[in-house]
Amino acid sequence: MAGSSTNRAGRLLLGDRFLLALALLCCLSAPVHAGSFNSRIVGYFVQWGIYARDYEPADIPAQSLTHINYAFMAVNAETGQISSYDAWADLQKVFAAKNGLPAQTWDQSAANLAGNFGRLRDLKALHSHLKVLLSVGGWTLSGPFPTVAADAAKRQAFAASAADWVSGQGFDGIDIDWEYPSLADRDNFSALIKATRQALDAKGLADGKTYLLTVAAPAGPSNMAVWDLARLAPSLDWFNIMTYDYHGGWDATTGHLAPLYENPADPAADRATWNADWAVQAYLAGGVPAQKIHLGIPFYGRSWEAVPATDNGLFQSGQAGPNLGVAGNWENGVLDYWKAMDIARDGNHAVNFDAAARASFIYGANLSSGLASGGLFVTFENTASLSEKLALAKTLGLGGVMFWELSGDVRDVTDADSLLGLMARTFTTDDAAMSMPWLMLLLDES
Template sequence: MVAATSASKPSLYEPGFLQQSLPYRVVSYFAEWSIYARNYIVSDLPAPALTHVNYAFAKIDDQGEVAIVDAWAATDKPFGDDTWDTPLRGNLHALIKLKQKYPHISTLISIGGWSLSDKFSDVAFTDASRQKFAASAVAFMKRYQFDGVDIDWEYPVSGGLPNNKYRPEDSQNYVLLCKTLRQILDTQGAADGRHYLLTVAAAAGDDKYANFKLGEMAPYLDWFNIMSYDYHGSWETQTNHQAALFGNPADPSPQGARYSADYTIQHYIQLGVPASKIVMGAPIYGRGWAGVGATNNGLFQSASGASSGTWENGIFDYKDLLQRTQTQPQSYVVHWDSQAEVPYIYAQGLENGLFTTFENAQSIQKRVEYIKKYGLGGIMFWEASADVKDPASPDSLTGTAYRGLYQ
């Protein structure tokens, strides 16, 4: 718990404390589908170590309005003391109850994501379509008692799934979409006597954020959640760090130092985004390759393809990797790249050489130091179910970030 720094400043846990006044944000995405095979529910969230929860995801329907993706998960499945006649059940009711228990937390509905960005270009295209979309987003937010809206458009102009609609005008239209959302949120906020949040999940690769008019978007947003991860993965044939904090001069990839959180963040600042509106992303998962030789403990080496994974090939939950390193330390050997300031695992005797890039408590602490050094707005995690559940654990990535920023 964070004590007040002055008589006039309320405690972090005081009901009604406006979250935009917090010095740092600790944001985590809760994935709608985590309640199934992962068996991870809203009450499992590390609430004492969070300031904001983004619910992933809502979609854009054929009418250009915001809609629920999975009704059973979002509004129908009973949790806790829910009964058959509870008017609202599911994850969305569980989030309301979470805020009642932890009133310092704010929640945002995240719209879109990698697989649901196909209609953004259309809803951003005209003033009428922007107004319709924005009005529906705010109505959705109000109906389910969220505290704001998070837009996850992957990506304007180019770079997303093949079925996405793209236009050259997407860059400017995204600015106008943010402006329209801000206006309607502020109108609603004036009526309700409060501030509603507007954030975006923002690209990390320079080929993608080149299509964002970042400086023009910034005035309308409370902050940018920069997805500073997935720089590299098993879609490539050479191992690398998926979320390097800094570039390693030995990196042989064509992108080199450009694919690091430092490079991305410094360019966001150069392009007009205030440092205080930058929230650095961190992955609670690792990406893995198989068939990797032992040179340099597998780093920057050729691979035969994706490794095994926790739920799908090539991707491991952090808590899964942690358990493997703790129970089989001679097989899953953890190494540290002092240039990139991130760890990695090499298991020579598994899968013809298993290499995994991931985050641990040490690298999260390095991110915290960077956030403080440059006056950034905080840290964001994707996604909550992959972390250890107890935020008080020294192995909790979320807890490590919170302690580093607030204690």
């Protein structure tokens, strides 16, 4: 009988081990502090997010990423200096207390900075691992770059003002998003990057800090051909490759926003080079170290309407998707990721996966009788396609990932559909588990 009691106790102990291990693994699946991150996760925060999107810095799940790029600062073509594009949003708006961040006041001293800048400083104080960079330019504000980069004095003014903004406002570096240099700008762009690197290094030496310099980098071959990677790479901490917007409502045929690989069935003439894997391999071939490469991820989708049902709408004719007149759909043919997920769950649409491109898409009925006949096609990133990209990033030893932009994700980072949540779990779980050998022993013994 004693043997029987021992067996029962043993079974209970094994059960307890299993339950304990399971509970601990569940904890590991939740957002983890960045102390255990083994890759960088860089997310853009858009200045205008505080308006219609109602997304402020206090809403950022800072425990789940390592770096924030604040978009965007403007460039003055006459002086070369950078400046705030929306001073009220950047420096003046007073935020109420939220999510552990204190209420701001109307006292605009450096110690009590208001606006998004002040809020980001508060966020950094709460999350000591977090780094925040000022991003300059973007699609709308890149116009002055050619003039500034072509003039040595303006290049120096740009670099000096960038360093002053970083140091004076408590940021950690500069991200340059010039969309896009032409072949005539090739040498000037390299010179601008070098001047900015030197100014940040000098300011960092004076401040006792190390400031970062990064770029938003093109993913298509024509724009990449302009970049002198051999000259740029030594001055840059990393390249955020914009591996998205390969297809959209400007095309007469549906296609993938951000395919990982080529699908031979894609009728696009440039399908062989318009995919994320090709872009990453091109940067590696150009001599950029893997640790300086970040794979770009879209937190939004693009859509077409009046799409035939053949092949669930993939590579079919269509027209730019509708503006549904609701939050999450800000312009024709563009939807936030969370809005795309709402559509995917509405019972009228199905999520499909292209096994060749390793890309996800939605197809189904139109959303209202006012839309054109035919189906609605949405190309977007979801957790299935993102998992493939994160696996590639780890396999290639890339420095990490970048995404555009924070307000596009589902609001709860612990939600199984959260893209940022998946990134954080992917880039922390291995380290966290391996740092607890007793947990691995429990799992083995169970």
